[in-house]
Amino acid sequence: MKLIQSRDNAFFKSLKRLAESGRERRKTGQTLLDGVHLVEAYEAVFGPVDSLIVAESALGGGEVAGFVQGRETVALADSLMRDLGLVDTPSGLLALVKTPRATATVNRKKDAILIDGVQDPGNVGTLLRTAAAAGIGQALLSSGCASAWSPKVLRAGQGAHFALAIHEECDLAGFMAGYEGTTAVTCLDGATSLYAARLDGPIAWVFGAEGQGVSAELIAAAQLRIRIPMPGAVESLNVAAAAAVCLFEALRRKLA
Known part of the structure; x- marks a missing residue:
């Protein structure tokens, strides 16, 4: 040694x-x-x-x-x-x-998580970990996100990286335009309660940057706008927490 x-x-x-x-x-x-x-x-x-x-x-x-x-x-x-x-x-x-590389191309027929400009390494890693735990097999990251393979993102992911096909520097709007399932984004304007929304079939979930949220372009491109009911004293959730609520509500329905 x-x-x-x-x-x-x-x-x-x-x-x-x-x-x-x-x-x-x-x-x-x-x-x-x-x-x-x-x-x-x-x-x-x-x-x-x-x-x-x-x-x-x-x-x-x-x-x-x-x-x-x-x-x-x-x-x-x-x-x-x-x-x-x-x-x-x-x-x-x-x-x-x-550094592992995704061997499969993006699949427009399967569930996906799309990460739009999230710069905090802990949040990116936790988003990937949450997606993998919910059974989602692919993650697409836009430019402006923290690098998926940086040590801090890897630490937060706790091994989730190795269960996902991770694609970086992606054109998320282009992926959404050709997606063969439902594209869903969390926002407030014109949104349906998560618990009332139809979550059938494959879904590409879009989650956005801290503070500013999902870009206006991607909100406009999404087929489904989702809001998480929050009757408590706070108005918003951390992006990773919001993703966990959405992904596991969708999973709950699939398993019901």
Whole structure:
């Protein structure tokens, strides 16, 4: 096992670039996973990761030490692991992996989640996690969204990425125009209560950016406008919470 203690180390510098730069991740076709759960989820689908990186202090015992036992690893001094700034609370284990690519083309006949300009990594990851949990198999992200394969989005997704066909930089309006099911968007003007709306057949759900919501173009293109009844003292929900309400209401009806 190699222990890296210097910020001038070439391998550490490459990790730092991947941690901080979406351009670097796209150029190299690589990204970083944080935590045992995420590494296990990746390996269950794609096989062994390229490299395992462990914080020096995590080798003393516990989940991380048990997970890497008998495997080839690179150890980083704790100060270097913190310096990567990958997530707010590092687990002590990173993996360097090839960024998965969607092997299937977008399917205009199946359920989908469309994410319009959501920039917060936690929200994008949670939207993907919610979609996967509700049985939706494809996600389309517009330009302006946080990168689906950034470490923070991956951490929030908790393995959902590996159960989805994820398409980035998508023309959402074009997809909606050719969709063979119902396109649905959450908004207030001219909207039907979620609990009164017909949710038959495949649905492409559109969820929008924090604050401004779904773009006017996509609202106009949607066949169904949905509002979530909120009799309480607040006027809006976090986009990921709103998505969970909608997707699981649709799932409840399918299972009824």
